[in-house]
Amino acid sequence: MILNRRQKYLQIALNSDLSEAREIITQLPFSERILIEAGTPLIKIYGKRAISEIKSVAAPGTYIVSDTKCADLALRDVRMAAEVGAQAVTCLGVAPVETIDRFIEECQKNGVDSMIDMMNVDDPVSVLKELKNPPDIVVLHRGVDETEFSKEKQIPFYQINQIKNNFDVFVSVAGGDTIDEVQRAILNGADIIVVWKAFYQSTDETAKLAEEFLKEIR
Amino acid sequence: MLDRKQKYLQIAFNRTLEEIAAMINSLPLSNRIIIEAGYPLIKTYGIESIRKIRQWWSERVLGYSIESPSMEFKGLSDFLIKSLFKKSTSESIKKEIAFSPYIIADLKCMDRAFAEVEAAASAGASAATCLGLAPLETIDEFIKRCEELGIDSILDMINIEYPFEVLSNLIKPPTIVMLHRGVDEEENRGKEIPYQEIERIKSVYEDVLIAVAGGETINEVITGAFNDADIIVVWRLFNENPEKIVVITNEFLKEIK
Secondary structure: OOOOOOOOEEEEEEOOOHHHHHHHHHHOOOOOOEEEEEOHHHHHHHOOHHHHHHHHHOOOOOEEEEEEEEOOOHHHHHHHHHHOOOOEEEEEOOOOHHHHHHHHHHHHHHOOEEEEEOOOOOOHHHHHHHOOOOOOEEEEEOOHHHHHHOOOOOOOOHHHHHHHHHOOOEEEEEOOOOHHHHHHHHHOOOOEEEEOHHHOOOOOOHHHHHHHHHHHOO | OOOOOOOEEEEEEOOOHHHHHHHHHHOOOOOOEEEEEOHHHHHHHOOHHHHHHHHHHHHHHHOOOOOOOOHHHOOOOHHHHHHHHOOOOOHHHHHHHOOOOOEEEEEEEOOOHHHHHHHHHHOOOOEEEEEOOOOHHHHHHHHHHHHHHOOEEEEEOOOOOOHHHHHHOOOOOOOEEEEEOOOHHHHOOOOOOOOHHHHHHHHHOOOOEEEEEOOOOHHHHHHHHHOOOOEEEEOHHHHHOHHHHHHHHHHHHHHOO
């Protein structure tokens, strides 16, 4: 894995458009603990250009996540993201097991980190047990639509330790955007916190917000 | 938008944009052909790929000549270039058989349904796909938004053993249900397209059309049509043999009646 196992990280997902993304990136404080994600909407709208443009604006050496959400054709997805300079690629936990296995293997071959996004997976541990090799990073994820339409749905923080007790992997938490949820995720042992709402549009507060999140993520 | 009494051949394109332009421009003119902007294509080029594919297929179907090819076509094989320039049959004949081009955006939506459907529709898609494995909230929102924007909703049942159960949990069924064996799954010979689900779904959801994806041989295509699938989705043969696309398309169309 490219990431430092002793470190905790803030992953900022960029989801609106490329000019907004550029604005936000230039305002972010420099920190090795900030990962930048080319969100699925950006990739679907701009294609792989979303990743290469983000990379060209970000500080050299910035860790870029391509939220590819692979569901099939794993080889093609991984190679494309690696080619344009991503350090990590995502695959859906609900994808066929053959796809996930190929995805993880292909990530290893290309020297990028594999992230398995557990959105809409009830029991991530059972998915992981089916795999030939575990991924580098497991993402516990409550979707945007789920959050909006089913307010009662919680991020299952207890699964963080469940996963870590069984596998030597990083656990990332996505879908909780408030400071309160970030604190709970960290308290429960998360290694990466993914946020997007606070960074959907660039404002005067962008730098300050990033600092505040970084402070909570220790 | 699709005729329920008709059976369709859906061709998914995944090569480079310039190659796809040539392939589309050599397709036989049939109102039973549906064109798909594949998921890898969208992730490579963005929604621009949907717009371009729509433009090329419309030009082919409606008989407008293709604009002079730009620099980007350099480096293509002779065949592809020739087919680009090839003047097709006279415009008057084409106008008579003109039909409305049908373009599918294979978004495989998993979240943010509202925005994704909007993006696809704005690029000119006639239909878009959502994963059956997406959260229920996403699928319901996806189908609703498709309806509002006047495009067809397709629910992709890849990696779902009992598609029927997913449908029964929805507020409203989608326009099209796609039974799908993934490309990566193909190596696992034990996995089959659940043809038996076609009748089961149709017996309850009378208005739903069924698409079948993941069978690529002519035999599998015949099996799909025989089992009452309305749309047969293919990609491998077409993308691997662009020079044979006319022969293959005609052969497949003949089997899908």
